[in-house]
Amino acid sequence: MAAQFSEDQQDTMNPIKAQAVPSAPPAVKGSYRSVSQGYDNVPDIEVGVGDAVDAHVQRQMRLGFIRKVYGILTCQLALTTIVCSVLALNGACRRFVMTTPSLMYIGMFGSFGVLFALMAFKNQHPLNAQLLFVWTLMEAYTVGVVCASYTAAGQGRIVVEALVLTAAIFASLTLYTVYSKRDWSFMEAGLSSGLLLLIFWGLFSLFFPALAGGLYSLFGALLFSGFIIFDTWQITERLGYDDHILASITLYLDILNLFLFILRLLSRDRN
Template sequence: MHGFEKLSTTSKGDIEEGTLYPGLGYGENQLRWGFIRKVYGILAAQLVLTTVVSSITVLYPPVTDLLKGNSGLFLFLLFLPLILLWPLYVYQQKHPLNLIILGLFTMCLSLTVGVSCANTDGRIVLEALILTSAVVVSLTGYTFWASKKGKDFSYLGPILFTSLFTLFLAGFIQMFFPLGSTSTAIYGGIGAVIFSGYIVYDTDNLIKRFTYDEHIWASVTLYLDILNLFLTILRILRSSDN
């Protein structure tokens, strides 16, 4: 009898130990973990593709020269991901169309990232990559831990959206009235804080609010958070180096 009670207690403890947040049933918890693994699998594939395409862009000068020498093509690649977001959202459950659109979306962004890296010293790119990886892993781990403790980050949504919109307006103004290196570093620092907040917010949504058929859209949101954080840190380090 005592052995059975001990076994029941141990089993219950093992189940609760892997529970994503308080009040989540065992079956739902298992489904949510499967969804999370699927999302991170897609995200990992996106990051690998971005790394490969960016590396080719940096190491093969003709590609960089083509993009830098043809402003129309570069602007097309810059705005195409924004256009692709709409069909990606609409057809996110249409296989294999969703994966084709996702691949084009990732490829376009990877080329623009490659051009940014090609115009930056390799040491700075490596530092930005290490810092971004450390921040993403730390914030992701913290969000999972905080969710397990019952914390909720849904309140960050309106704050982050307003901050991002203000940052976008400041960047637009900066196109016409360039800031100094110090102001650019401050601008980049604020951007890094905002995108770090988005990593926490979207990871919290991944744990609690994304539905099971939104794996493509969930991976896209996290991918954009990581990519924007990397580019912001790259800009900060480049300004500091200059």
């Protein structure tokens, strides 16, 4: 399940300090005195200039952070799409993954270990990039096995439909969150509670398969749609500039989980 990470870290630059305007010497004539008094009353504009420069720098740093996050996310999604396509469309690869299910469990549980290592070394380049690649590859293989199983069952069209729907929902929610300019922090408690409910619901469904019906899939799809909104808001407003690895992982997991729940929902609807 998706793990959510959020932390309020802001690196700020000190504003330019205002310099004191030197006082004029005592005036000896009336006209000079009036000029001196007017000079002393001139407002110090350097404070305002400093604030404007600081705001501009912060804005540029935030934009650079956002570009880095979505650049990493694009690479992750591209790698996942390639792996899933090969496993689902290539007959030999599809037969291999279908006859060796143990590899899927190795990838599934191994990804947790790599993820913990990635969190520990998230700021150590290039180790963080290498761990991120390995972790993404494991996640991609796990999802690829799911896609291959649907294709082998003659439901390859559903996989494509789920992919298109996921892309459309993600793009729509991202644009809405960015342009709405709303504060979505109020969603945090509800999403955390919903995630716990989804986890326990999934565990109970292992013993009572009837619980994992369409309602479960619909709830999961709605929950991770909410996570996309919340995590997008965090990236644009809250997360620190060094959290690009955490941010890309969070959004990547949101998208994968949304795709898998939509896939389950479409499959049950067709059946």
